[in-house]
Amino acid sequence: MTEFLQALANPAIPFLRYALLAGILSSLAFGTVGTYVVVRRISYLAGAIAHCVLGGIGAALYLQNAAGWTWLEPLHGALFASVLAALAIGWVSLRARQREDTVIGAMWAVGMAAGLIFLAKTPGYIDPMSYLFGNILLISSADLWLIAGLDLLVVAVAILFYNKFLAVCFDDVFARVRGIRVEFYYMLLLGLISLTVVLLVSVVGIVMVIALLTLPAAMAGHFSRRLWQMMAIGTVICMLLTSAGLAVSYVHDLPTGGTIIILAGLAYLGVVTFGQGRWLRRNGGRGLRRRRPAE
């Protein structure tokens, strides 16, 4: 641990500070949007959006290197693919109810396949590993500004429309009767998810996005009576996990993304197994899980 703190303070290795800051900053979006994903039960959609991102990254790298679009960064491709995938998936899940899971599963795989083919055809060797499993140590100070910007956008929208999202997630039919444009807010939510996924890809990579989007919020759900509490607690848990993951991976020379996810999985297991009972006793048996008449 001291070793990690010394490294953080070392001016010669700024990337470690950038990585820590990136994890903490993007946790704001993960906790907030992750809560919506968990209560609306659409982690499968989030997974599909994440995997489509590889298609965008591959296309951007291909265009950059083979077609001479030198201004195009992989991140631009990721953003484009992610928003496009969110729109397509939203449309499928709203319109084609019959085979929703089949279509979304197919998009999941086709997005990845397109990415792999683009990468293979891009001149020079590009290792897809950092995109698949995260590259938090490659984050630059410019990336940090972008993360902060996306963060601000995602969190602002999530908070401004909190009541609408709450109602749409809780009971969409009632919300519709109250004159809420349910489809619009559903698409807006998927849009927020797509931006959050892009942030996540740089922290833990495409494959592990779902875990960091859902586990902190799911843990927070055990200690929350209201949606905003779940967001706040989820954000704090996510900050702790990304920071601890970074420290552990640095000290023991492990892949950072994988370390963060393993910690998240262990923490979740711990909360489900032990945390709930202890918290219940402290709060006089008023946990969310226990359904007791309130007379």
Add this chain to the structure above:
Amino acid sequence: MEPAVTLRDVSFAFGDRQIFTGANLTVAAGEFATIVGPNGGGKTTLLKLLLGLLRPDRGEVKILGRAPEQGRSRVGYLPQHARHDPQFPATVMDVVLMGRLGNRWIGPHSQEDRALAREALGEVGLPDLAERSFAELSGGQQQRTLIARALCSQPDLLLFDEPTANVDSQAEEQFFALMKDLNQRMTILTVSHDLGLVSQVASQVICVNHNIIVHAASELTGDHLQEIYAAEMSIVHHNQVLEHPHD
């Protein structure tokens, strides 16, 4: 005074399955009407048409004198099943305030909204549970919370879809007492399986089985019900529905 509900020559089909063909219905303001009929006969479809969640293939639907999309803002709606996640993190107050949605497009609820929500909670007899977690309430309390949510919209018409399906008989009696009270100032339309209790409080019975026939509650006899359910009796084994004609 304009009727609370009007259907004029309404036809509706789900694909090949014709539900209504040229159905007509008028419910005057101030009535307490209950909708009965066999499963698959179109009760829920009727409610969805009234709420503008489905559009008729032909004919006209009006609610409180306007098209459903506009008129429904003055409707207090109670859905059939609890559609929510049983672990959803929301307080009773959060849930009731959903009845105030649609008044603002952004930001938090106003003080007025909160006052109306507290008033509605008082009306259903849960004034002290506002800050409790909705998930930990009993079935009957959840039901009353959802009624408070409907009342919080300051409705002229209450539309309830099988409101007593998931509550015990004591809660059911309380529920009908409350309905009788509310009927003093608003029209009530409720889908119900339990004709016994409903016939004591309702003024009209709307029989829905691909067609729509309205009876005054006082004139309803076993023969009428036999007629409505007759087609179902030989093929359906839903005891819950079929028991009633013999009561």
